[in-house]
Amino acid sequence: MSKLNAELQGAWNLVVSGVPATVEHQAAASDAASTSAAVVAVCVQHFITAMDSLKLYMVAVDQLHPLLVDVYGSLNQLSYLSLDFEGKTKMEWIARLSKMGAADELTEQQSRQLHFDLDSYNSFMAALPRSAGT
Template identity: 45%
Template sequence: MSFSSTQQYLASVNGSSSPGTSYSGAPFGGASNSSRTAPSINLDEEIKLTTNNRERAQMDNMADLYSIVVVLEHLEMAYIRSAITHTEYTPACRQLIAQFRTASSLLGDVVPDLEKFMKEYSLDCPAAAKRIKIGVPATVEFGDNGAPDEVNGHRTAKYVAETVEKYITVMDALKLEMTAVDELHPLLADLIQSLNNVRSLPADFEGRAKVREWLIKLNNMRASEKLGADDKRQMEFDMESNYTSFRGWLDSQ
């Protein structure tokens, strides 16, 4: 077939009577690209992320959760850099942790895991993630170093007595079948704070690390959840063992 004959054939396929018409359509009578009309887009039109009040409330709660994590990250870094005092840091941190728990409880299964939420929304806040995981301010976890032990030992004796009391409180709570997270977590937070107040207690005291482990475990559960029989038994064993170790350290002083 000659070149002119090819042009005539293509023109006839496209419905053109002019042999000089160039081919721009799809082969064998397919729809022409030029005949397709692109949808018009109004750049000033608001894009709706939700379709009802329930979805809107969910988006608002997720936005609150996002902002709490960011603010907590800034607070942690400010405390690390001594930009704020421990007396300013502690109540602010407690409030943010409580707000996070409230916001996350409202979202339920929508945000089951903090790490996944942070990854999905590109949140790089490792200090906030650690603080939320433990569930208590750094001043509670490690002590606030607010005041040294007095030379006469009165302050040390006070903190030792408080620590003994906190240990007994936790053990009694378990014996009374108080196994809900929102019942045990505050008691453990008080216990670790009392342990940190005893400045002369060795840094590697095993009881402190074990209390921290239980704090993390409880903090990863919902407030309404309860320890199972095995976990309750293990916690009782750990607290009694740690209390015995603490009394042994006291006797050696």
């Protein structure tokens, strides 16, 4: 390296460690996949929590708003979901709830509509990338 005046620190680290580059890069890809899987799991958790809350008649703004913010935030962490993804566009409910008072409650009709809109969970599941093994 000194003869060639080369700055090949990455290559030198591989030589010293004895780990082939393919193994090193495969581990990084695996870490990215597990991170993505963790984000998907969190998204699923938030969808289910929000839908279950409505089923339990939790219809006050201060109960629902944080749950919908969690759903929307977790969806935004998945880079492969487009901006116009159905699950994201249905989160217009956040703006609606923000205009209401904390103690205000959704009507039965609004509650049913929100639950129906949260059912975009099915399109979320369909939008997940499939691995080669499935």
